[in-house]
Amino acid sequence: MSAPVPQPIGLLAQYETAADILHAAVAVRDAGYKKWDVFTPFPIHGMDDAMGLKKSKVGYFTFCGGLTGFSFGMWMIWFMNKADYPLVVGGKPLFTPLFAFPVSYELTILLSAFGTIGGMFLLNGLPRLYNPLFNVKRFKKASDDKFFVFIEMADPKFSTEKTRELLQHAGASSVEVVED
Amino acid sequence: MNVFRPFLRLAALMAFGAALVFGPAAVAADHAEPAAAAAPAAPADAHAAPAAAAHGHEAAATAEPTILQRFAYSYLTAFMFCLSIAMAGLIFVILHHLFDAGWSVSVLRIAEHLACLTRPLFLALIPLLLLQGEIWRWLHVNPATDHALDVKKVLFNRITFNVVLAFVFGLWAWMATTFRKYSLAQDKDGSAIWTRKSRVLAAWGIYAFAFSLTLAVIMLMMSLQWQFFSTIYGVYYFAGSFWVTLATIYGLIRWLSTREMKPVIFPRQIHDIGVLFFAFTVFYAYIGFSQYFLIWNAAIPEETFWYVDRERGSWWAVGLTLLFGHFFLPFLVLLRIDTKMSLAVMAPMILWAWVMHYLDMTFNIMPVLYPKGLTITFFDPLCWFGLVALLASFFWRDYLKFPKWPQKHPRLKEAVTHHEVTGAGYAVEDT
Incomplete structure (x- = not known):
């Protein structure tokens, strides 16, 4: 087997300050790119809006998890106390949402949390063991003191010259091609 | 905008005047049954009737209420509604200082003004105290013949009742005035000493607030059925109060941010008030459910009768309306982050919160007077509009008179x- 020939997959631009990367993100967003991302050593206030990110969809997973938990709690207690093994406790009805509520409520919270965590991993594609960006030496600085923008070649607006020009115009200290 | 003030005062006067003039006529028309005609004179004796058993409330509840009682109960309901807003304003100020909060500086002056509404409410308490014989039936019951009252007579006797109410209203008015005094003093010299003083006051003030509010709510609302006891009752009132007041503050800052408060109200303040409003939707339900669930589970007659009374006639429907309208609807509507920013959603939500809180007060107070079901008289809207107009005029006077936000608060910047x-779907201003 011959080793695969590295193919270019996109452009990586390095920025020196948080303000630079914020403005670069605005520039890339306004240029209409879709397949790109920003890498910073720490969260930057306002980056979501600068990148034009929409509201996260994790909330829907949370909601579905919560709804499942609540319904399951209610069903479980109904099934156990009324359907499967009817048992009178303290002269109370065999089933009422009242005493089923605390348990259902706890299950709502538990499954909401599961939904949130599961949904997050599903949407962000983690865990991911390999990323072509790891091949770039300077990218290690993304967890230290440098800021990066990566634009994929797969983006319909991508053109090696124009994209490079855009990134440099936005104040990049270096722009390089990433290969995989 | 001083034009508003005399107008609101006039509205308050007119509402009370109209309540006195039209109220009796409207009530008489509502209850044209022949039996009712003879009733007005009777009830005074009815609650004096010896209630030998611990649950003498059933005997007293059957008498047809008099005009004066109808007015008194409507007034109490409106009063408790208004007290909610003032007290929640006070706790907002206390919490702001305790947490050393930054974001809420913009809203602080509004909360201070709301807290200072305890002062006109102190005046509005006087009619309640004058009418106390019409409202709190235990005042006519001899503790020697009523075990439930006998064990609570340390608290439930005429002298303690009046002294405690006068004291707690005095305390609240003093606390609210002092907080605002410190805040206004800081406007002038910008000294951090005022922040320090406010924090010291807030530190013991939060305990004073919790105990005094619980005591007042026990006196004003819970003792309407003196056999009943619920340790969570004060918290229940507080939760509903803070909820409706956050809605009110939300409405106020949305409106005022188009006017004088524009420089200090940002999406962040609006969003955070909205989030707190949502949180207290859940907290209210949590407390309301806890109270109901514990009483239901223990099934002790001394406690369950309170809910049994509230399941009779249309009170059952009112209870369910509160469950779905006070909790489920706002919960589902406010669940999404972006609805908290949308005026199209929030404006009806604020009105809805007011209606629901008033209904909650009605549900707590009125079944004592109208055991058969929800009864709405002319007095209800008139007392409500009267008191709200009174408070609004005081609020507006203060709002116009003083700087619109704490000018030199250390955390204003x-x-x-x-x-x-982030992620809420609206633009961010550059910092």
Whole structure:
């Protein structure tokens, strides 16, 4: 087997300050790119809006998890106390949402949390063991003191010259091609 | 905008005048049954009738209420509604100082004004105290013949009742005035000493607030059925109060941010008040459910009768309306982050919160007077409009008179600079 020939997959631009990367993100967003991302050593206030990110969809997973938990709690207690093994406790009805509520409520919270965590991993594609960006030496600085923008070649607006020009115009200290 | 003030005062006067003039006529028309005609004179004796058993409330409840009682109960309901707003304003100020909060500096002056509404409410308490014989039936019951009252007579006797109410209203008015006094003093010299003083006051004030509010709510509302006891009752009232007041503050800052408060109100403040409003939707339900669930589970007659009374006639429907309208609807509507920013959603929500809180007060107070079901008389809207107009005129006077936000608060800069809320779908101003 011959080793695969590295193919270019996109452009990586390095920025020196948080303000630079914020403005670069605005520039890339306004240029209409879709397949790109920003890498910073720490969260930057306002980056979501600068990148034009929409509201996260994790909330829907949370909601579905919560709804499942609540319904399951209610069903479980109904099934156990009324359907499967009817048992009178303290002269109370065999089933009422009242005493089923605390348990259902706890299950709502538990499954909401599961939904949130599961949904997050599903949407962000983690865990991911390999990323072509790891091949770039300077990218290690993304967890230290440098800021990066990566634009994929797969983006319909991508053109090696124009994209490079855009990134440099936005104040990049270096722009390089990433290969995989 | 001083034009509003005399107008609101006039509205208050007119409402009370109309309540006195039209109320009796309307009530008489509502209850044209022949039996009712003879009733007005009777009830005074009815609650004096010896209630030998611990549950003498059933005997007293059957008498047809008099005009004066109808007015008194409507007034109490409106009063408790208004007290909610003032007290929640006070706790907002206390919490602001305790947490050393930054974002809420913009809203602080509004909360201070709301807290100072305890002062006109102190005046509005006087009619309640004059009418106390019409409202609190235990005042006519001899503790020697009523075990439930006998064990509570340390608290439930005429002298303690009046002294405690006068004291707690005095305390609240003093606390609210002092907080605002410190805040206004800081406007002038910008000294941090005022922040320090406010924090010291807030530190013991939060305990004073919790105990005094619980005591007042026990006296004003819970003792309407003196056999009943619920340790969570004060918290229940507080939860509903803070909820409706957050809705009110939300409405106020949305409106005032188009006017004088524009420089200090940012999406962050609006968003955070909205989030708190949502949180207290859940907290209210949590407390309301806890109270109901514990009483239901223990099934002790001394406690369950309170809910049994509230399942009779149309009170059952009112209870369910509260469950779905006070909790489920706002919960589902406010669940999404972006609805908290949308005026199209929030404006009806604020009105709805007011209606629901008033209904909650009605549900707590009125079944004592109208055991058969929800009864709405002319007095209800008139008392409500009268008191709200009175408070609104005081609020508006204060709002116009003083600087619109704490001018030299040490954290003012924080409140007006770090104001981005990510992911909420609206633009961020550069800092």
